Amino acid sequence: MSKATTVTKKGDGKGPVAAGKRRVIICAGTGCVSNGALKVYDAFMREMKENVLDFDVILKPESDNLHLSKSGCQGFCQMGPLVTILPDEIFYTKVTPNDVAEIVQKTLLKGEVVEWLLYNDPNTKQFCKGTHDIPFYQRQMRYVLKECGLIDPEDINEYISHRGYEGAKKAFLSMSAEDICKEILASGLRGRGGGGFPTGRKWDAARVQPGAKKYVICNGDEGDPGAFMDRSVMEGNPHSVIEGLMIAARAIGADEAYIYVRAEYPLAVKRMYKAVADAEAAGILGDNVFGTGQKMKCVVMEGAGAFVCGEETALIASIEGMRGMPVPKPPFPAQSGLWGKPTVINNVETLAQVPRILLDGADEYRKIGTATSPGTKTFALTGHVVNTGLIEVPFGTTLGEIVMNIGGGVTDDQGKITKDVFKAVQIGGPSGGCLTPDMLDLPLDFDSLRSVGAMVGSGGLVVMNQKTCMVSVARFFMEFTQRESCGKCVLCREGTKQLLSLLDDVIEGRATLETLSLMEQLGRAVQKGSLCGLGKTAPNPVLSTLKYFRHEYESHVIDKYCPTGRCKALAKPMINATKCKGCTLCVTVCPVGAITGGKKLPHKINQEVCIKCGACAAKCKFNAIEGV
């Protein structure tokens, strides 16, 4: 008991995050680090030390008045490295080490704002001083990500000073296992990993199982291409995941937890290891949790690169040291999971929601989101939008709000905001489907997405503009699932392969209309004949694009023409006579001499000679060359 109390006390306002202190936060998520955030951090250290000589102790980084820290991902990766200065709430973007001296001199010493480092809203051309002025942040609701980007993820005391481990404490000291399950069930929390199964029900199923040995597992094997929500939570607030796991363990009566982290996320792996070690050292994990005499052991395991391990039973096989292949359910892991013992597996984001639900109560949680999908959801917003990054919104937020307002609008291939280029949003990765511009008013939640043949999945939102070929997108996902199929079920193993080759037929001009109906038939067969989520959902990208972009498939099949020009075999580069100014630039760059035309006269491309290399389109200043 004593150890735990000291830890909590230490956090009582004594942490560096406490109000009134100047604080420089440099985002140290993977995105910002690759943009040079650590160099910026070093530059701050250097500048601050240098200034100690001239300006006394005020700028000493370790002093009480000023604290320099690294944070987890703040979400706005594309504008990184990000530097936040509190309590002034100044938010600098794209900071380079060369800018640091100016920030120290102007902002830290004189309290002035360095305007040109602020975010410039491309829609209004206004400079935004803090995150609250930036539409990207303004319209979000940060619940799971609240502390990400604020606290230092490598400092357990900062987490504790933000009500950290209070939820676990409540669970261990004043709630019974049944109470916890009831509370989570009442909150309506649903699994964020894709399926949306009620978390409370999962826990209760494991709780009622007999036997002393049970396990809880955190599924951090975020394999969906285009999604990085779990990475951001593990990097930005690893202790919230551990706390969620502890509560889950308490709820089902487990004393051992595994955190399975994808090895492609080295920073997340490192921070999870450190967080577990720190929690053990603080007496939060170990043989005597909060002085209750209960044991809680936590093991971090790195994945080895297999998408299928995101599936519960495959993940269990992987922890047991086997090939990650799923097994039929039932028995469900809650009945017989790891080493044959009752096991609960939850996604990172689900677990990170749990501590606050226990602290604030189920009713408070239900105020967020919709009736059937309470709470918030993080999405990885990427692709052809102005603002890419990690966002968090309440369930029920419309697609339009996310793409147009938070995302700031759709861009063309050159990255400029352009009207009417919005073509589709791919949601849910290789298991998901496409949403079209007429669904901009669709509220995003588990049930409404399912009604249009898509799914929340893990939450990747990839925005695509008119220049994206939907057949190629379908092929991209099919290639992925075909490669990642574990090979156990024939329909998944062979079916995905056949679907891929049928898509190649479409892309390379060999397909007929029969190919399309064959694809639909085969897709439905793969859905039915596969054991796990991978196979059951693998045909979704194909079926969904066939449903909403059938005309595009037909143009590939009937006209042998790819409207976007992405499919090289079917590209037909043509010169738009009204746009062509006859500058002859394309004539000079064409490597095969396929373009003819005199000065100031519209040019023509000889299709027989053209090799579809696209050199002309890349050079044309008037965007007159289309279809390549």
Place this chain on the structure above:
Amino acid sequence: MQATETHVTPAEKFANVCAILEKHGRHPAKLIPILQAVQEEYGYLPEEVLTFVAVALDVPAARVFGVATFYAHFALEPRGKYVVRLCNGTACHVKKSIPILDALYRKLGISEKKPKHELITIEIVACLGACGLAPVMVINEDVYGQMTPDRAVKLIDEILEKEAALV
């Protein structure tokens, strides 16, 4: 050479593998962390080490090879000093990662079918989770965002220059 090898027992030859096995309690359930550590040590998983691990853990060699070939992270052949991992996740793909791959192949004179380059290994990965910076490329541990074919080739040039200076 051969004469000296016959005097060395496998346990002596693979002393560092033994240390890894000890650290994991020679437990077959720890096969994946063991193989990860072995790969860290050798840069890849040599066949004779895999057989040695199978004997040491008292499991069929087929199981060890099964696991080693199942997971994408395990390499059964030596890799170059520089491993360039190009992300082809959805975001990187729609932001044109494939032209970068083509440029890299052209630069190094290799192809998908003939990917051998003694110094640099090119790998395509599904998603590195840095989609906000798409397209992304990782050289060993360093992440480079918002790549273009030109920038990628420049980075390769820098590596080649650095290595040429070492000789």
